[in-house]
Amino acid sequence: MKSDDKVSNYCMFDSQLLTSFTSSLYVAGFVTSFFASYVTRVFGRKPSIVAGGAAFLAGTALGAAAVNVYMLIVGRLLLGVGVGFANQVANLSLLSPFSS
Numbered sequence: 592m593k594s595d596d597k598v599s600n601y602c603m604f605d606s607q608l609l610t611s612f613t614s615s616l617y618v619a620g621f622v623t624s625f626f627a628s629y630v631t632r633v634f635g636r637k638p639s640i641v642a643g644g645a646a647f648l649a650g651t652a653l654g655a656a657a658v659n660v661y662m663l664i665v666g667r668l669l670l671g672v673g674v675g676f677a678n679q680v681a682n683l684s685l686l687s688p689f690s691s
Contacts, residue, residue: 619671643676
């Protein structure tokens with residue numbers, strides 16, 4: 592935390608490590624969604640869903656067992672991989688209220 596008295600509460604923390612922690616999930620999910628389409632095309636939807644679930648499980652386990660911020664970041668990266676796979680293989684027509 593900065594010791595400057597003129598820092599507002601909005602910008603109280605200025606840490607690249609905390610920024611990496613926050614954005615790691617989103618960046619990993621974005622990048623993985625492109626690769627997940629290839630995996631789904633080659634192996635099918637079921638293995639893609641299993642791979643995403645395994646990534647969620649590994650990311651959650653690593654986050655729960657984390658002893659430092661770096662382990663949390665790696666756990667969030669794995670969670671992002673799970674999000675990327677889940678975004679890619681979800682059948683959106685089932686979620687739409689306008690589907691027939």
